[in-house]
Amino acid sequence: MDSKVATGAERLIECLEAEGVEYIFGLSGGAAIPIFDALVDSSIKLILTRHEQGAAHMADGYARATGRPGVVLVTSGPGATNTVTGLLTAHMDSVPMVVITGQCVTDMLGKDGFQEADVTSITYAVVKHSYLVRRSGDIPRITREAFHLAGTGRPGPVLVDIPKNISQGPCLAPLTSEMDLPGYSIPSHGSPDNLDEAAALLSSAQRPVLLVGHGVVISEASKAVTQLAERLGAPMVSTLLGKGGADETHPLHLGMLGMHGTAYANKATDAADLIMSIGSRWDDRITGKLDEFCLGAKKIHVDIDPAEFNKMVVPEVCIEGDARLVLEALLPLVDPLDTSEWLARVEAWRKKYPLKYRKQGGLRAQHVLDRLDALTQGRAIISTDVGQHQMWAAQFCKVTESKNWLSSGGAGTMGFGLPAAIGAAFARPDQDVWAVVGDGGFQMTQAELATAAIHNLRVKCLIINNNYLGMVRQWQELFFENRLSGVDLEGNPDFVKLAQAYGIKAFRIKRPGDVDRILSQADAYDEGPCVVVAEVVKEDNVFPFIPAGATLSDMIIEKPTEKLAKPTGST
């Protein structure tokens, strides 16, 4: 008989190893000590972060850059609640994550024990599923289920809360265990009837548009979606999260649509007679005023989550399934279309309404990002924070491959950019990762510079510094008579010195003439992470701009001279 019985924590770590986990991002604490102890003897590399939010976003960045679940390990109470923003971010954007939280001993549950937080209750609304482990014997089954749920179907975060006596006590259950998920099924390639209906609609379309969403990235449908676009002669437009789902430099790709999308993407979508959404949930950033959204177009909706059907728009055809499998089943049913007139119109818009910015009068964020795109040419992973810089990056940085664009879309989580870039750098060490962040969001998780420095990661953090919370300032300027309130980030540190304090190489861009030289130096720097601070003009606005709750045809392409009405839509 085996002289040593594994503890729950040891069994858990064995299960994680069996799941192929390479990295755990986390921060220790009392209730999680047994699990951290078990990690000492494991092949899994523990990445100690400076804050649990950083750990969650790193796991998220790891997951977005690979498609495999990112793993977080934190302690109970505040350790667990500090992951909630990360859970929301992953939940909104369908990112696979397994978050393991320590918990106080089962006898103390519900009695306000030290560092007790009822974390399963707190997180119900932001997880795909969650577990409170009450018997150590359940650890192998729950771990198996957690990874299966996180990574399959519509991915999402799964939380596993483990009381300390469970992780510390013996676990007699074998390593392998059957899953027990009778209420969980994974759609595959769509029903033949729906595919036929979709094919018929596509064949009769004269002005088709393919809307490329995050589902294309997740299901690795790039090839199929490009084939479909080419066969139909259909322009592709992308959501913020769909960037890279199809190569944005493809002649049929019009870039991002929606609130800050390109004018030509929005005009094409507005004029289309058929819009096929593939793995997009018709977010309000795209549709604007819902009951006036593209009324002249028939719609097809491909989604792995049937709960998305008829939630926003009511399409003619809904196909429940994995984007890649659906497209592969659809392709043989679709004949080539002659859309040359339609494409000529689209190209005319592309010429007439290009993305543009002023190169005089100080350093512009758009200039920096335009040149970053020219320099990296799609070979770098780009992670963004949230705000004006994010929209400019989405406009100017053309993503050519899936999983090279990491951005918090649904949640719009400031503080995401740097830790997500760090997670991606662990996942894909052979690639450069550019974190494009604003001065506001950067300061929310800047402590993770230490994590980047210690592990000497190929993370290049480009801080677009305008000393403002710029997107809110833009709204206040355009809609609130420029009554600025709570947007001035006076007291920002010198970010170059801040980086240097962490032992990180730092560059500063002050003038338009510096851009190419400094970006090239930073790009070539290969001794570890670096920070590039671009001191951009304080007041600049993101255009095109469709005010929240307006329609695609209300798009503002340049700064208007007359006063605008306050937007009716949410944020």
Place this chain on the structure above:
Amino acid sequence: MSAVVHSLPDEAQRTSDFHRISLFVKNEPGVLARVAMVFSRRGYNIESLVVSTAAREGYSRMTITSSGDPETLEQMIKQLAKLVDVVHAIDHTGDAAYETEIALIKLRCSSDERHEILQIVEHFGAKVVDFARDSLMIRIYGSSEKLDAIRDLLGKFEIAEIVRSGKILMARGRATT
């Protein structure tokens, strides 16, 4: 909708906005909270909710009566079905599922009032289950509308307490609940 017995005009109006949902769920901690959150998030009011163990060990049945915007119902059913612990969620609104409910009604009454009360009880096929000096407890089961009707008739007396079980239902024939 099944035949509405003893319905009053405003009751008929009310029932058309009511939705009847059955859930077959894994009996895991937290499943009730997850289900309740789907309703609250979409602004649905739960009128009644009955949970009991199912024939299959480790599983439970939930019958939920709920009111809210009908257009949201399809979304809600899908959100419920999406919950990992929910094996299936079925909307029975408009189908002919058999449904029933039990109510206990305690009346404060003088001996003079008993005669009329007992007439009402007999007419409705209800039963007096506690007979005290100045009170009666009545048990009645049947459709929710029938329960509403007897409650309305007894309203002229002093109702001390009412406890209703909430609606339970079962699909007829080979249909699944």
